Amino acid sequence: MDAHATPAASVRHGPPTGPMRWLTTTNHKDIGTLYLWFAATMFLIGGLMAMLIRAELFQPGLQIVQPELFNQLTTLHGLIMIFGVIMPAFTGFANWQVPLMIGAPDMAFPRMNNWSFWLLPVAGGLLVGSMLLPGGGVAGGWTMYPPLFLQGGISYDLTIFAIHIMGASSIMGAINIATTILNMRAPGMTLMRMPLFVWTWLITAYLLIAVMPVLAGAVTMLLTDRNFGTHFFSAAGGGDPVMFQHIFWFFGHPEVYILILPAFGIISTVIPTFSRKPLFGYASMVYATASIAILSFMVWAHHMFTVGMPAAAQLFFMYATLLIAVPTGVKVFNWVATMWQGSISFETAMLFAIAFVCLFTIGGFSGLVLAMAPVDIQLHDTYYVVAHFHYVLVTGALFSIFAGIYYWLPKWTGHRVDETWGRWHFWLSAISVNLLFFPMHFLGLAGMPRRIPDYALQFADFNRIASIGGFVFGASQILLLIVILKCIRGGEKAPARAWEGAEGLEWTVASPAPYHTFVQPPEVK
Amino acid sequence: MSTHTGGYYLPEPSHWPIVGSLAMLCGALGATLLIHGVTGGGWLLTAGGGALAVMLFGWFGRVIHESQSGYHNRQVDISFRWGMGWFIFSEVMFFAAFFGALFYGRAIAVPDLAGGDEARLLWPGYTGGWPTAGPGLEAAFTPMAPWGIPALNTLLLLSSGVTVTWAHWGLKRGRRGQLNLGLALTVALGLAFLGFQSYEYLHAYRDLGLTLGAGIYGATFFMLTGFHGLHVTIGSLMLMVILGRGLAGHFRPERHFAFEAVSWYWHFVDVVWLLLFFFVYWL
Numbered sequence: 169m170d171a172h173a174t175p176a177a178s179v180r181h182g183p184p185t186g187p188m189r190w191l192t193t194t195n196h197k198d199i200g201t202l203y204l205w206f207a208a209t210m211f212l213i214g215g216l217m218a219m220l221i222r223a224e225l226f227q228p229g230l231q232i233v234q235p236e237l238f239n240q241l242t243t244l245h246g247l248i249m250i251f252g253v254i255m256p257a258f259t260g261f262a263n264w265q266v267p268l269m270i271g272a273p274d275m276a277f278p279r280m281n282n283w284s285f286w287l288l289p290v291a292g293g294l295l296v297g298s299m300l301l302p303g304g305g306v307a308g309g310w311t312m313y314p315p316l317f318l319q320g321g322i323s324y325d326l327t328i329f330a331i332h333i334m335g336a337s338s339i340m341g342a343i344n345i346a347t348t349i350l351n352m353r354a355p356g357m358t359l360m361r362m363p364l365f366v367w368t369w370l371i372t373a374y375l376l377i378a379v380m381p382v383l384a385g386a387v388t389m390l391l392t393d394r395n396f397g398t399h400f401f402s403a404a405g406g407g408d409p410v411m412f413q414h415i416f417w418f419f420g421h422p423e424v425y426i427l428i429l430p431a432f433g434i435i436s437t438v439i440p441t442f443s444r445k446p447l448f449g450y451a452s453m454v455y456a457t458a459s460i461a462i463l464s465f466m467v468w469a470h471h472m473f474t475v476g477m478p479a480a481a482q483l484f485f486m487y488a489t490l491l492i493a494v495p496t497g498v499k500v501f502n503w504v505a506t507m508w509q510g511s512i513s514f515e516t517a518m519l520f521a522i523a524f525v526c527l528f529t530i531g532g533f534s535g536l537v538l539a540m541a542p543v544d545i546q547l548h549d550t551y552y553v554v555a556h557f558h559y560v561l562v563t564g565a566l567f568s569i570f571a572g573i574y575y576w577l578p579k580w581t582g583h584r585v586d587e588t589w590g591r592w593h594f595w596l597s598a599i600s601v602n603l604l605f606f607p608m609h610f611l612g613l614a615g616m617p618r619r620i621p622d623y624a625l626q627f628a629d630f631n632r633i634a635s636i637g638g639f640v641f642g643a644s645q646i647l648l649l650i651v652i653l654k655c656i657r658g659g660e661k662a663p664a665r666a667w668e669g670a671e672g673l674e675w676t677v678a679s680p681a682p683y684h685t686f687v688q689p690p691e692v693k
Numbered sequence: 694m695s696t697h698t699g700g701y702y703l704p705e706p707s708h709w710p711i712v713g714s715l716a717m718l719c720g721a722l723g724a725t726l727l728i729h730g731v732t733g734g735g736w737l738l739t740a741g742g743g744a745l746a747v748m749l750f751g752w753f754g755r756v757i758h759e760s761q762s763g764y765h766n767r768q769v770d771i772s773f774r775w776g777m778g779w780f781i782f783s784e785v786m787f788f789a790a791f792f793g794a795l796f797y798g799r800a801i802a803v804p805d806l807a808g809g810d811e812a813r814l815l816w817p818g819y820t821g822g823w824p825t826a827g828p829g830l831e832a833a834f835t836p837m838a839p840w841g842i843p844a845l846n847t848l849l850l851l852s853s854g855v856t857v858t859w860a861h862w863g864l865k866r867g868r869r870g871q872l873n874l875g876l877a878l879t880v881a882l883g884l885a886f887l888g889f890q891s892y893e894y895l896h897a898y899r900d901l902g903l904t905l906g907a908g909i910y911g912a913t914f915f916m917l918t919g920f921h922g923l924h925v926t927i928g929s930l931m932l933m934v935i936l937g938r939g940l941a942g943h944f945r946p947e948r949h950f951a952f953e954a955v956s957w958y959w960h961f962v963d964v965v966w967l968l969l970f971f972f973v974y975w976l
Contacts, residue, residue, distance in 0.1 A: 343775075347775040400912050400916075406803050411801075
């Protein structure tokens with residue numbers, strides 16, 4: 169082994185320079201940055217797809233894309249936004265913040281951390297690149313239901329392997345985060361003293377490790393049904409296409425909470441800071457998060473009320489789903505109670521957090537509407553469902569990511585955020601996103617099905633409004649990019665505690681955080 | 694930061710992960726092209742697999758070197774324990790997906806096809822039952838009998854669980870001979886299992902008409918036993934590495950997590966087999 173093998177050498181030397189720094193890094197901050205830029209890149213690609221979709225839906229008839237390409241766009245938009253944007257962005261936050269928040273020198277497995285990240289560009293590249301293959305990209309919807317998914321061309325197999333690789337990345341990332349949280353906390357940082365963001369990520373990591381292998385199994389069965397003559401999802405061989413939906417949603421529903429629990433963690437960090445009050449009901453937040461995680465394994469069939477199942481099963485899944493409103497309600501109550509009588513200031517991070525509380529709650533309520541089996545049978549696969557999950561994932565998960573970016577940018581870059589540009593970004597986003605998604609409720613209630621490139625004339629007005637909202641929302645995100653770049657390049661110097669009311673270990677180290685932090689663990693009292 | 698301060702060992706930048714990522718890229722592309730009969734797919738897949746093997750060898754070799762150099766303190770050891778535990782949990786869930794398919798097919802899909810409106814309208818005359826290749830296939834097959842090779846394989850794997858534990862006792866008491874003999878026996882039992890399993894597959898394809906294409910029974914049979922066989926293969930390779938390290942004298946009675954990790958994995962593979970024997974072969 170070479171002379172650089174001794175650990176002391178890595179302390180003396182800085183990181184390698186140039187591209188090798190990013191390819192070989194074992195530093196949690198470098199890897200967090202990589203995750204966040206990867207998410208930003210995929211957000212641009214997935215967002216452009218959404219713009220194309222909205223452009224096609226601007227008016228009835230086929231104008232811009234053919235139906236086959238339209239289906240590819242909706243499918244890849246879904247896969248990219250879920251696996252390429254929201255999940256990597258949250259993992260980027262975890263990489264940056266979890267070691268800083270618990271007083272650890274780095275993640276538990278720094279090399280595996282690098283691999284978790286560098287598998288993602290491979291998988292994302294395969295997924296996006298598959299659109300260029302003969303026959304085009306996957307067009308069966310992000311849920312990949314057979315028998316449609318069994319009939320596609322070569323890109324479908326490439327997508328299956330891309331999902332395997334993304335799954336491997338997620339599982340390794342989750343094992344790393346769970347181990348870091350369980351084993352790397354500074355002395356005195358007991359579980360019930362952990363910042364709530366750390367708690368939500370511990371539970372998210374558990375969900376990831378539990379369900380990503382199930383997705384791997386599901387797509388493996390698709391692969392063998394497509395290519396190796398098995399009959400898992402074909403009635404002729406005694407299989408059942410509905411079985412895929414059961415297995416997929418056994419993964420898929422916990423996945424929904426994988427996409428939102430870290431958002432709860434970010435919001436639970438931002439709101440106390442700008443309310444200048446400790447989080448209301450910390451312990452109940454922890455228990456509510458755990459309850460949501462447990463319940464998430466018992467509700468999967470509410471995604472498939474229309475496939476035909478016994479009434480007893482429909483009732484079970486309906487009641488179990490409605491039960492989730494209880495811990496979620498606890499959370500919303502606690503956020504509001506934290507703000508109650510607080511000394512609130514409205515920095516951009518806080519604006520996004522408050523918008524999250526309002527708009528995520530709308531998404532939660534439309535979820536309750538959809539949870540009721542008799543209602544869902546009317547609304548299944550309509551734009552009401554599209555409206556629901558975009559409120560949860562865009563004004564929910566994505567807004568929390570925005571809040572987190574505005575909140576922690578000073579710690580990452582050492583500069584204060586340009587609040588003026590930030591406010592423009594917030595108000596344009598918050599108004600346009602409602603213009604974009606709120607009319608979809610009406611479209612869905614009126615019966616407009618999702619995943620179609622053309623529609624009946626009576627849906628034209630609301631679609632036009634939604635498309636205009638979509639274009640404004642998409643364009644507003646350029647402001648975010650400008651804010652981030654401005655913040656990286658310069659600006660007012662941020663002190664160690666960048667926000668007046670901020671609590672936690674990450675604010676005890678300098679801004680920007682040094683390359684190595686907490687080499688000696690801090691004492692938490 | 695380093696062993697000098699007694700802190701948590703943090704590795705320097707490493708090129709192994711990016712090698713692994715490129716290997717996965719080649720592997721995924723190669724496998725896709727191979728499936729679709731595109732020239733060069735097989736070569737690309739082989740290159741990816743080879744690069745992955747080199748990466749695993751180099752990466753694990755590096756970790757072993759660090760362990761032998763004394764960089765791993767008690768906290769690093771606990772991280773490895775958590776990591777391996779979570780990894781095995783993810784493997785449990787992977788098998789759960791296929792067991793779920795088996796139970797669903799057997800308890801819901803097949804009875805549905807054989808009863809009620811589906812049977813009357815779509816598949817008249819289909820009576821269901823288990824094992825079955827479904828109502829629409831011509832495939833006639835004989836199911837695998839449990840009390841031949843599968844029972845023998847159960848005996849082999851259960852014995853291997855005993856020998857690996859016996860090896861562990863030897864390790865904990867500082868008896869290297871017992872450790873190495875126990876590990877060698879475990880490897881031998883694992884390889885014997887794989888030999889019989891291969892023969893069983895040959896027998897199924899050649900004599901029983903039991904193939905991947907034999908409906909839901911054939912699909913679940915080969916998927917479950919196949920992935921289990923893959924795990925026995927991986928486990929045997931891991932045991933061989935541990936045997937090599939045992940012969941090299943790497944383990945101490947109080948510190949030998951690599952051995953324990955592999956034995957955890959081996960016991961996990963063993964438990965999966967018991968479930969397979971019960972639900973796939975016997976019931």
